[in-house]
Amino acid sequence: MKIPISLQINGEMYQVQVPVQKTLLSVLREDLALTGTKNGCDSGECGACTVLMDGKPVNSCLILALDAVGKQITTIEGIGGITELDPIQEALVAHGAIQCGYCTPGLVMTAKALLASNPHPTETEVREGIAGNLCRCTGYVKVVEAIMDVSRD
Amino acid sequence: MLDLNYWEPGNLLEAVSLLSNLGEKARPLAGGTDLLVKMKKGPINWSGIVNLKGLPELKGINFEGQTMTIGALTPISALMANPWVGVHFPVLVEAARSLGTPQIRNLATVGGNLCNASPAADVALVLLIYEARLLIMGPKGPRKVPVQEFYAGPGQTVLEPGEILTAVEMDVPPLNSKGVFVKHGKRKSHEIALVNVAVLITPQPGTKQIARARIAVGAVASTQLRLQEAEESLSDTVVTVDALERAAELAEAAVNPIDDVRSTAGYRKQMVKVLTKRALQEAWGGEL
Numbered sequence: 039m040k041i042p043i044s045l046q047i048n049g050e051m052y053q054v055q056v057p058v059q060k061t062l063l064s065v066l067r068e069d070l071a072l073t074g075t076k077n078g079c080d081s082g083e084c085g086a087c088t089v090l091m092d093g094k095p096v097n098s099c100l101i102l103a104l105d106a107v108g109k110q111i112t113t114i115e116g117i118g119g120i121t122e123l124d125p126i127q128e129a130l131v132a133h134g135a136i137q138c139g140y141c142t143p144g145l146v147m148t149a150k151a152l153l154a155s156n157p158h159p160t161e162t163e164v165r166e167g168i169a170g171n172l173c174r175c176t177g178y179v180k181v182v183e184a185i186m187d188v189s190r191d
Numbered sequence: 192m193l194d195l196n197y198w199e200p201g202n203l204l205e206a207v208s209l210l211s212n213l214g215e216k217a218r219p220l221a222g223g224t225d226l227l228v229k230m231k232k233g234p235i236n237w238s239g240i241v242n243l244k245g246l247p248e249l250k251g252i253n254f255e256g257q258t259m260t261i262g263a264l265t266p267i268s269a270l271m272a273n274p275w276v277g278v279h280f281p282v283l284v285e286a287a288r289s290l291g292t293p294q295i296r297n298l299a300t301v302g303g304n305l306c307n308a309s310p311a312a313d314v315a316l317v318l319l320i321y322e323a324r325l326l327i328m329g330p331k332g333p334r335k336v337p338v339q340e341f342y343a344g345p346g347q348t349v350l351e352p353g354e355i356l357t358a359v360e361m362d363v364p365p366l367n368s369k370g371v372f373v374k375h376g377k378r379k380s381h382e383i384a385l386v387n388v389a390v391l392i393t394p395q396p397g398t399k400q401i402a403r404a405r406i407a408v409g410a411v412a413s414t415q416l417r418l419q420e421a422e423e424s425l426s427d428t429v430v431t432v433d434a435l436e437r438a439a440e441l442a443e444a445a446v447n448p449i450d451d452v453r454s455t456a457g458y459r460k461q462m463v464k465v466l467t468k469r470a471l472q473e474a475w476g477g478e479l
């Protein structure tokens with residue numbers, strides 16, 4: 039059974055036909071070619087698939103595309119741009135907080151939501167805030183510094 | 192390939208009648224953080240999903256007199272965001288903070304944590320010490336079940352086909368009560384508990400006695416447990432190191448954990464004793 043739905047992503051409406059079990063992550067990547075959102079574990083553990091749903095960070099690998107109908111979804115493609123990076127992206131670059139980069143889109147989304155709800159977090163709050171974004175490369179120190187830097191501006 | 196059916200009922204009665212007609216063939220969907228993981232892992236013995244999100248009856252946190260009611264669809268993060276929950280049920284907030292990751296907490300619901308019936312569930316464990324009552328709606332009408340009577344085994348509840356958990360209600364404990372939640376895992380965050388313990392003690396004002404103690408443990412038996420014997424050993428008792436030690440020993444004796452990939456039964460049993468004592472000591476706070 040395929041069901042026609044409309045999804046609101048980065049302010050635009052997209053029409054797709056989805057089988058019931060298809061996740062928002064798969065629809066983003068396979069049907070809409072929004073491949074900035076990554077698939078790390080496909081089971082809620084790593085945060086690489088983080089998108090914002092009505093402003094809150096969530097694991098898109100654990101959401102049925104059908105369940106995202108009526109919500110405002112923001113992906114990494116909806117943040118900054120190739121010529122105009124978001125301040126969080128700029129800070130990550132400036133701090134050398136990106137190595138392989140696989141975790142980065144999810145991390146940017148989480149940091150974005152964190153700073154929107156708490157513009158001046160403590161270091162502990164930043165660490166707790168990004169606890170759901172695993173990074174196998176950086177060891178987090180530079181990531182935390184970068185986010186703290188944005189919060190000071 | 193999986194071929195699932197999907198429904199989005201618009202009110203509670205519609206959802207109940209759908210689920211009772213479908214019986215074992217369908218599962219309710221709340222946040223999906225357990226259900227989707229199971230669906231992906233497979234095999235599954237159901238073929239339809241009934242999304243509960245359109246049911247206003249399952250939403251919101253309300254206070255009325257001394258009773259708080261939490262809708263089953265309330266996300267775990269909403270427990271942390273609501274200041275009144277923190278004032279009256281601080282241990283619930285502790286457990287919420289320990290559950291999963293920020294992203295998971297925005298999806299995972301209170302009702303899902305209960306209905307999934309994992310012996311390691313964190314928020315559900317704390318509902319035991321607050322003696323929560325579960326509000327259930329089904330084809331035969333509404334009923335209320337105390338949380339300690341809700342579980343039938345690992346992953347199993349007393350919910351009948353067609354029944355939906357709608358809300359959880361609990362009374363504010365006496366003002367001088369103090370609770371503690373301890374979650375033991377291999378890592379600091381982001382982990383299912385190897386053992387978790389929740390205690391709530393109510394001191395006898397002006398004395399060194401505990402009037403009443405409540406102790407609940409998780410991940411050490413086929414369901415989460417209230418430890419009656421350990422609790423009773425403390426009621427109307429002067430608090431001493433020995434008294435707490437005895438309660439912790441009774442706690443250890445009452446559990447029946449298993450060996451699995453994450454830990455051994457022996458280790459879990461010992462940790463029940465250690466953590467129960469630690470939690471009681473911390474909750475008592477004063478000198479011993």
Ligand SMILES: Cc1cc2nc3c(=O)[nH]c(=O)nc-3n(C[C@H](O)[C@H](O)[C@H](O)COP(=O)(O)OP(=O)(O)OC[C@H]3O[C@@H](n4cnc5c(N)ncnc54)[C@H](O)[C@@H]3O)c2cc1C
Pocket residue numbers: 081082083218219220221222223224225226227228243263264289290291292295298299300301302303304305306307311312313314350354355356357381382383384
């Ligand atoms: C990465 C990760 C980390 C996790 N960490 C923790 C943790 O630290 N501690 C912890 O306790 N849990 C943890 N969990 C498990 C899970 O997030 C929680 O159990 C959560 O509360 C489940 O809620 P849900 O709304 O997502 O449930 P769902 O997956 O939607 O539902 C779970 C089950 O309950 C049924 N159900 C749901 N709502 C109702 C209802 N109202 N009436 C009847 N049946 C219903 C569903 O049919 C399903 O069988 C983790 C999960 C993941 C993926």
Ligand code: FES
Pocket residue numbers: 076077078079080081082083084085086087088097098099100
């Ligand atoms: S891909 Fe979703 S959390 Fe890892």
Ligand code: FES
Pocket residue numbers: 135136137138139140141142172173174175176
């Ligand atoms: S930079 Fe490689 S996983 Fe984070």
